[in-house]
Amino acid sequence: MEPAQDWIGPRPHKLDWNDLYLRLSVTDACNFRCQYCRPVIEEHANEANFLSFEGIERLIGWCYDRGSRKVRLTGGEPLLRRNFPELVGRIHSRFSDIDLSLSTNGLKLPKVARDLREAGLDRINISLDTLNREKFKSLTGVDGLSTVLESIEVSQEVGFDPVKLNVVLLRGTNEDELADLVRFALERNLYIRFIEYMPHCKTETNRFEVFSSREALDILSKEFQFSPVEENDRPIGSGPAKYWNVKGYDLPIGLISSVTEDICANCHRLRVTARGELVRCIQLDLFENIRAIIEEDRPEEFYSIMEEAYEQRLPTRPEGHVFFLGMQLVQTGG
Ligand code: SAM
Ligand code: SF4
Numbered sequence: 001m002e003p004a005q006d007w008i009g010p011r012p013h014k015l016d017w018n019d020l021y022l023r024l025s026v027t028d029a030c031n032f033r034c035q036y037c038r039p040v041i042e043e044h045a046n047e048a049n050f051l052s053f054e055g056i057e058r059l060i061g062w063c064y065d066r067g068s069r070k071v072r073l074t075g076g077e078p079l080l081r082r083n084f085p086e087l088v089g090r091i092h093s094r095f096s097d098i099d100l101s102l103s104t105n106g107l108k109l110p111k112v113a114r115d116l117r118e119a120g121l122d123r124i125n126i127s128l129d130t131l132n133r134e135k136f137k138s139l140t141g142v143d144g145l146s147t148v149l150e151s152i153e154v155s156q157e158v159g160f161d162p163v164k165l166n167v168v169l170l171r172g173t174n175e176d177e178l179a180d181l182v183r184f185a186l187e188r189n190l191y192i193r194f195i196e197y198m199p200h201c202k203t204e205t206n207r208f209e210v211f212s213s214r215e216a217l218d219i220l221s222k223e224f225q226f227s228p229v230e231e232n233d234r235p236i237g238s239g240p241a242k243y244w245n246v247k248g249y250d251l252p253i254g255l256i257s258s259v260t261e262d263i264c265a266n267c268h269r270l271r272v273t274a275r276g277e278l279v280r281c282i283q284l285d286l287f288e289n290i291r292a293i294i295e296e297d298r299p300e301e302f303y304s305i306m307e308e309a310y311e312q313r314l315p316t317r318p319e320g321h322v323f324f325l326g327m328q329l330v331q332t333g334g
Contacts, residue, residue: 015310017066019268024056026087027076028274032105033141034129036168036197036208050274053087055294057094059272062299064095072101076274079108085115092120101125103166106151107144113151117158124155125164130174131184139173152190164191171197171211178216179223186249193241193254213255217244220253240267270306280309 027050030038051059060071071091078084091100101123102116109126116124128148130136136145155163165185167174174181178194185192194216197208217226229243229252241254271279276291288309293301 015306016268017063017068020063020066020068020270021070021072021268022060022063022068023072023074023269023271024051024059025075025272025274026050026056026073026078026081026084029080030075030077030105031080031107031142032077032144034105034127035139036170047082050081051272051276051291051294053083053090055276055291056087057090058297059294059302060091060095060098062302063270064098066303069097070099071095072103074103077105077107078102079104079112085112085119088116088121089119096120099123103127104151105140105144106148107142109151110147110154113154113160114158117160121160123162123164124160125166126152126155127168128152128165128181129167129170130177131180132177135173139170152188156188156190162191164193167192167194168197169194169211169213169216171209173208175211175216175219178220182220182224182246182253186246186251186253189251191251191254193256195256196259198258210259212260213242213257214260217255224248226253278305278309 027047032038063071073084073088075081081087088100088102091098100121102121103125104127106126106128109124113124126148129139131145133143133145136148137143152163152165165181167178167181169175182192184190194213196213197210199208199210220226225247226244227247229245233252234241234243240258241256243252243254245252267281272290273279273287276289276294277287278290279287288305290302290305292298293305
């Protein structure tokens with residue numbers, strides 16, 4: 001994990017186990033082909049190469065023992081992992097006080113939402129970048145908008161609270177739909193968060209330009225009146241999002257300036273890929289495979305790699321945000 005180059009800019013925060021937010025990818029396969037996420041990647045889903053359920057539980061346990069209480073299961077599309085509800089049940093029954101959440105594209109959710117709720121999943125984030133069927137199809141490669149809309153309804157019916165929608169800001173694709181998406185969410189008591197598109201290295205020539213959350217807010221301000229949400233009123237699991245109250249509605253909207261603003265100080269995320277690579281920061285091409293350490297139950301090695309990754313070897317990041325990571329989010333988990 002040597003620094004790839006000399007860096008400038010402030011050093012990110014130090015390791016604080018109590019704040020650590022473990023984001024575990026459980027598969028790098030996906031049933032969508034979102035243009036901004038996995039246009040060039042081939043199918044990878046050989047589950048024999050993935051961390052086992054025992055390994056995932058062990059890793060969560062190591063972080064839990066040091067104080068971490070927040071885990072998100074992600075992917076790829078996590079619902080493609082075989083026996084996924086069983087994994088949720090195993091995690092919940094061993095660590096019932098963990099805030100356990102899921103990121104999903106929703107395509108397989110209507111059939112398993114109830115099982116996941118009963119297995120102990122607390123919260124759910126569903127990706128929804130457009131409300132237009134044709135755009136949805138061309139963006140994801142799947143004619144799946146109606147199923148995803150159904151998954152949102154079912155998630156609320158079975159009691160997930162909150163249900164959050166994640167929208168990637170895509171210039172030329174959804175900039176004309178931002179207000180419709182806000183209305184869609186707030187009228188249904190859904191949280192909505194807009195995330196700046198991150199130009200990762202391996203995506204197809206980075207075909208989207210960055211579309212800033214400031215610009216999105218300016219567009220939305222033509223139709224809504226906003227006021228900033230006070231620090232103490234931020235919704236649970238809000239991480240680096242900035243929230244704005246919307247006049248006339250009960251819920252705020254969130255904007256995540258992953259590219260145009262310095263949000264690193266509020267980021268406590270540690271990603272582990274389905275194959276067991278520890279990814280300390282999604283901007284940097286630094287990762288270390290810890291699968292054997294996890295599967296062979298060597299916690300002391302894990303703790304020392306963590307100390308090293310946070311305290312010693314992580315370089316200061318460059319000024320502004322430059323995405324050097326050679327992985328796509330379909331691999332690292334979003
Ligand atoms: N398949 C699930 C889903 O789509 O929600 C979970 C994994 S996906 C990698 C997690 C999140 O990352 C999604 O909300 C997705 O929109 C976001 N994402 C993927 N590629 C991105 C990119 N280049 N820039 C910003 N967000 C991205
Ligand atoms: Fe789309 Fe999520 Fe699949 Fe990436 S992992 S291609 S964002 S559905």
